[in-house]
Amino acid sequence: xxxxxxxxxxxxxxxxxxxxxxxxxxxxxxxxxxxxxxxxxxxxxxxxxxxxxxxxxxxxxxxxxxxxxxxxxxxxxxxxxxxxxxxxxxxxxxxxxxxxxxxxxxxxxxxxxxxxxxxxxxxxxxxxxxxxxxxxxxxxxxxxxxxxxxxxxxxxxxxxxxxxxxxxxxxxxxxxxxxxxxxxxxxxxxxxxxxxxxxxxxxxxxxxxxxxxxxxxxxxxxxxxxxxxxxxxxxxxxxxxxxxxxxxxxxxxxxxxxxxxxxxxxxxxxxxxxxxxxxxxxxxxxxxxxxxxxxxxxxxxxxxxxxxxxxxxxxxxxxx
Amino acid sequence: xxxxxxxxxxxxxxxxxxxxxxxxxxxxxxxxxxxxxxxxxxxxxxxxxxxxxxxxxxxxxxxxxxxxxxxxxxxxxxxxxxxxxxxxxxxxxxxxxxxxxxxxxxxxxxxxxxxxxxxxxxxxxxxxxxxxxxxxxxxxxxxxxxxxxxxxxxxxxxxxxxxxxxxxxxxxxxxxxxxxxxxxxxxxxxxxxxxxxxxxxxxxxxxxxxxxxxxxxxxxxxxxxxxxxxxxxxxxxxxxxxxxxxxxxxxxxxxxxxxxxxxxxxxxxxxxxxxxxxxxxxxxxxxxxxxxxxxxxxxxxxxxxxxxxxxxxxxxxxxxxxxxxxxxxxxxxxxxxxxxxxxxxxxxxxxxxxxxxxxxxxxxxxxxxxxxxxxxxxxxxxxxxxxxxxxxxxxxxxxxxxxxxxx
Numbered sequence: 001x002x003x004x005x006x007x008x009x010x011x012x013x014x015x016x017x018x019x020x021x022x023x024x025x026x027x028x029x030x031x032x033x034x035x036x037x038x039x040x041x042x043x044x045x046x047x048x049x050x051x052x053x054x055x056x057x058x059x060x061x062x063x064x065x066x067x068x069x070x071x072x073x074x075x076x077x078x079x080x081x082x083x084x085x086x087x088x089x090x091x092x093x094x095x096x097x098x099x100x101x102x103x104x105x106x107x108x109x110x111x112x113x114x115x116x117x118x119x120x121x122x123x124x125x126x127x128x129x130x131x132x133x134x135x136x137x138x139x140x141x142x143x144x145x146x147x148x149x150x151x152x153x154x155x156x157x158x159x160x161x162x163x164x165x166x167x168x169x170x171x172x173x174x175x176x177x178x179x180x181x182x183x184x185x186x187x188x189x190x191x192x193x194x195x196x197x198x199x200x201x202x203x204x205x206x207x208x209x210x211x212x213x214x215x216x217x218x219x220x221x222x223x224x225x226x227x228x229x230x231x232x233x234x235x236x237x238x239x240x241x242x243x244x245x246x247x248x249x250x251x252x253x254x255x256x257x258x259x260x261x262x263x264x265x266x267x268x269x270x271x272x273x274x275x276x277x278x279x280x281x282x283x284x285x286x287x288x289x290x291x292x293x294x295x296x297x298x299x300x301x302x303x304x305x306x307x308x309x310x311x312x313x314x315x316x317x318x319x320x
Numbered sequence: 321x322x323x324x325x326x327x328x329x330x331x332x333x334x335x336x337x338x339x340x341x342x343x344x345x346x347x348x349x350x351x352x353x354x355x356x357x358x359x360x361x362x363x364x365x366x367x368x369x370x371x372x373x374x375x376x377x378x379x380x381x382x383x384x385x386x387x388x389x390x391x392x393x394x395x396x397x398x399x400x401x402x403x404x405x406x407x408x409x410x411x412x413x414x415x416x417x418x419x420x421x422x423x424x425x426x427x428x429x430x431x432x433x434x435x436x437x438x439x440x441x442x443x444x445x446x447x448x449x450x451x452x453x454x455x456x457x458x459x460x461x462x463x464x465x466x467x468x469x470x471x472x473x474x475x476x477x478x479x480x481x482x483x484x485x486x487x488x489x490x491x492x493x494x495x496x497x498x499x500x501x502x503x504x505x506x507x508x509x510x511x512x513x514x515x516x517x518x519x520x521x522x523x524x525x526x527x528x529x530x531x532x533x534x535x536x537x538x539x540x541x542x543x544x545x546x547x548x549x550x551x552x553x554x555x556x557x558x559x560x561x562x563x564x565x566x567x568x569x570x571x572x573x574x575x576x577x578x579x580x581x582x583x584x585x586x587x588x589x590x591x592x593x594x595x596x597x598x599x600x601x602x603x604x605x606x607x608x609x610x611x612x613x614x615x616x617x618x619x620x621x622x623x624x625x626x627x628x629x630x631x632x633x634x635x636x637x638x639x640x641x642x643x644x645x646x647x648x649x650x651x652x653x654x655x656x657x658x659x660x661x662x663x664x665x666x667x668x669x670x671x672x673x674x675x676x677x678x679x680x681x682x683x684x685x686x687x688x689x690x691x692x693x694x695x696x697x698x699x700x701x702x703x704x705x706x707x708x709x710x711x712x713x714x715x716x717x718x719x720x721x722x723x724x725x726x727x
Binding site: 024029032134135136137141142144152154228231232234239274277 | 367405414417421422442448449467509515540
C-alpha cells in the first residue's frame with residue numbers, strides 16, 4: 001500500500017470516528033470543514049484543474065439553494081428529489097455562463113470578473129422576483145426526519161458532509177487520471193497550444209464549468225437544508241465565493257487534497273483563535289482577535305507558500 | 321557510615337499541615353454550598369458589518385448581568401449568579417449556529433441574541449433542538465416568531481407592530497398638519513428586515529391618505545447614495561421613509577441634506593442610525609427627522625440612571641444597549657419564578673411572565689406564541705441636537721414639528 005493510500009485510510013478512519021468521540025460543537029465544526037472543502041473542490045475543478053478562475057462561483061451555490069428550496073416550499077417536492085433538480089439547475093447555469101463567456105472569448109481576469117457580475121445579477125434577481133420572496137428570504141419548515149433531509153442528531157449531517165467531500169475527492173482524483181483531466185491541464189497551461197494539439201477548448205471548458213456548477217449547487221441545497229433559511233445575501237453573497245477560492249488557494253489549487261487541507265487549516269485557525277479569545281481573560285474584550293490572527297496566518301501562508309500547503313508534501317528534486 | 325536524616329515533625333509544621341488538610345477536606349463542602357452559576361449565552365455580531373450594534377448589545381447584556389449579580393443573584397435559586405457566555409456571530413448564519421452548539425456544550429441555560437434576523441432565525445432553530453430558551457433581543461423580523469417554536473420569546477415588537485404604530489403616528493401628524501403629505505418614497509435595505517417593513521408600509525400608507533410613489537432598495541453595505549438621492553428628488557415626494565441599518569441610514573440622511581431634497585418630513589421605521597451619535601454629530605442633518613423605533617421610556621428614573629451609567633463609560637445609550645439589558649432582566653425574572661435553570665421550567669416561566677419592563681414604554685408583558693403583546697415602539701424626533709419622544713402621548717417629552725421648515 002502506498003504512503004498516500006495509507007494516509008487516506010487513516011484519515012478516513014479518523015473522520016468516521018470523530019463524531020463518536022467529540023461533543024456536538026466539534027461535530028458541527030467538522031461538518032463545516034468537509035462542507036467548505038466540498039464547495040472549495042467545486043471551485044478547484046474549474047479554477048484549479050482547468051485554470052478557469054472564477055470570482056463568482058456563489059452563483060451556482062445560490063442557484064442550488066434557491067432551486068431546492070422553491071421546489072420544496074412552494075411546490076411541495078421532497079427535498080432529496082429537489083436536490084437532484086438543484087444540481088441539474090446548477091449545471092445548467094454553469095453551462096449557460098460558460099457558453100456565453102467562452103463564445104465571447106473571455107479568458108483569465110475577464111472571465112473571473114464576468115462570473116462575479118453573473119453572481120451579482122442573480123443576487124439582484126433573487127431580491128426582485130416574487131417567487132424567491134425577495135429580500136424576505138425563504139424559510140424551510142423545521143421537520144426533523146431523514147426523509148425531509150433534516151436530522152435531529154448532528155452526526156448524520158456530519159456524515160453527509162463527509163460523503164460529499166469524499167465524492168468530490170474521487171471526482172478530482174478521476175480528473176488526474178482521465179483524458180478529460182489531461183485536456184483540462186493542457187488548457188490551463190496554454191490554451192492556444194492545447195487548441196493547436198487538437199483539443200476542443202470551448203467544449204472542454206463548457207463541460208468543466210457545467211460539472212463544477214452542478215457540484216456547487218449540491219452544496220447550496222445542503223446549506224439550505226442545514227440552516228433552513230436563505231435570503232439573497234446569504235445565497236448569492238460574495239463572501240461564499242471568496243471562501244471557496246480561499247480554501248483552494250491556501251490548500252493548493254489544482255491538487256486533489258488542496259481544498260480539504262485549506263478548509264481544515266482555515267477553519268482550524270478560526271476556531272482556535274475564537275476559542276482563545278473566549279477563554280483567555282485578557283483577550284475576552286479583543287473582539288476581532290480571531291480575525292486579526294486569521295488574516296496574519298493567511299498572509300503568511302500565501303507569502304511563504306504561493307502554491308498552497310500541498311507544496312509542503314511535494315518531493316524536492318535531488319541535487320547532484 | 322551513612323548518615324540517617326531524621327523526619328521529625330515540629331508542632332508548627334503539624335499545625336500548618338493540619339490546617340491545610342482541614343481546608344482541603346472542608347473546601348468542597350463550602351464550594352458546594354454556593355449554588356452553581358446560571359450560564360447565559362449572548363450571541364451578537366461583534367465583528368462584521370454590524371459590529372457596532374453587536375458591541376452595544378453586548379455592553380447592555382453584560383451590564384445587566386453585573387446588576388443582577390450585585391443585587392444578590394437569583395434569590396429563589398439560593399443567590400445563584402448569572403455567568404455570561406459571550407459569542408460572536410461575525411454577522412454570519414453558520415457562525416451563529418456554531419456558537420449555539422458551543423454554548424450548549426458549556427451548559428447554557430438560555431440564549432439572548434442575535435441582532436440580525438437571519439442569524440437569529442437559524443440560531444433559535446438550533447437552540448430549539450436542545451429545548452433551550454432563546455430570547456430575541458433586537459431582531460425585528462416577524463418570521464422569527466412565526467415558526468411555532470416554543471423556546472423563542474421576543475419582548476420587543478416586531479416590524480409588523482412598528483409599521484402599524486408608525487402609520488397611526490404619521491396619520492395623526494399629517495391630519496394635524498391639514499394632510500400636507502400625500503405621497504411618499506420608501507428607501508429600504510434589501511434584506512429581510514428592510515424589505516418586510518417596506519412592503520408593509522406600501523400596503524398600509526393609503527389608509528392614511530398617502531400613496532407610496534416608489535420603493536427603492538439598497539444593498540448592505542452601500543457607501544454612496546447620490547443616485548438614490550437624485551431619484552428621490554426627481555420623484556418629489558412629500559415624505560421620505562427609510563428602513564435600514566445604522567451606517568446606511570446616516571449616509572442616506574446626509575446625502576439627502578447635501579442634495580437639498582426638500583420634503584415635508586423624513587419619517588423612518590426602525591431607522592438603524594437614528595440615535596444619539598447621529599443627532600450629536602450631525603445636528604443640522606438630523607434636525608426634524610422622525611423615527612419609529614425601540615426607545616426607552618424617558619420618564620423612567622431607572623432608564624435615566626442607566627443612560628448616565630452607559631454614557632459615563634464613553635458609550636452611547638442606543639436601543640441595542642437597553643433592549644439586551646431588558647432581556648437579561650426578563651430572563652432573571654423568569655429564573656426567579658422558575659426557581660430553577662431547568663429548561664422546561666424556564667420556558668414555562670417565560671411563557672407565563674408578567675415581567676415589568678421598567679426601562680421601556682411598554683404595556684403589561686403577555687407572551688402569545690412567544691411574542692410579547694405589550695411591546696410597542698415610540699415615535700421620536702430629532703430637535704436641536706437631542707432626541708425627543710413625540711408619541712405615544714403618555715411618554716412624550718416634546719411636541720412634534722411637522723411639516724418641517726424648508727431648507
